[in-house]
Amino acid sequence: MTAIAIHPEVLRDVVAAALGDKARSVSLALGEVTVEVSAAQYVEVMQILREAPDCQFELLMDLCGVDYSTYAEIGREGPRFAVVSHLLSISRNQRVRVRVFCADDDFPCVASVSSIWSGANWFEREAFDLYGIIFDGHDDLRRILTDYGFIGHPFRKDFPLSGHVEMRYDAEQQRVVYQPVTIEPREITPRIIREDNYGGLH
Structure with missing residues (x-):
């Protein structure tokens, strides 16, 4: 029998009570519900969220990196990189989001949670590959989507759209070679529709 989900306001209070002062904030x-936690408390908070009787978030649904570098344009300042996780409690039918910021923009690093949820393994490798976030304690932190010779981290906001290098097969050398990008960058501006009632939307 599936548990009845509790109201988000109740879940916020339950999570806040379980974490106490270990969370920077628990908001709705x-x-x-979103929990924000410091890098120093990250692993302890995740362990509590998994094991506390009123939480029991036994499943890590997703973990990803975020680059907030362009948020300064809208008035937000602070650390550049964050790791965001989505947790699910199957037994209690409830979900929560956890966000932790990396303390150092030049060397973004947080602890790995792969010892708590083994499914974090590939998620953390993806965040490392695409954002360059280091997960301290990860057993096998290496690229997972890009090539072994890839330079940079393609989901960072300052990564060029065309990349840094390209690869091709060289018939004379009979092997794949890497070379600087030869594609000319171009600006693509999307068409903006400014109708008051476009598509029936108000």
Whole structure:
């Protein structure tokens, strides 16, 4: 029998009580609970969220990196990189989001949670590959989506759209070679529709 989900306001209070002062904030927006935690408390908080009787978030649904570098344009300042996780409690039918910021923009690093949820392994490798975030304690932190010779981290906001290098097969050398990008960068501006009632939307 599936457990009945509790109201988000109740879940926020349950999570806040379980974490106490270990969380920087426990907030509610758009019906979802978000926990923000410091890098120093990250692993301890994740362990509590998994094991506390009223939490029991036994499943790590997702873990990803975020680059907030362009948020300064809208007035937000602070650390550049964060790791965001989505946890699910199957037994209690509830979800929570956890966000932890990396303390150092030049060397973004947080602890690995792969010892708590083995499914974090590939998620953390992906965040390392695409954002360059280091997960301290990860057993096998290496690229997972890009090539072994890839330079940089393609989901960072300052990574060029065309990349740094390209590869091709060289018939004379009979092997794949890497060379500087030869594609000319171009600006693509999307068409903007400014109708008051476009598509029936108000």
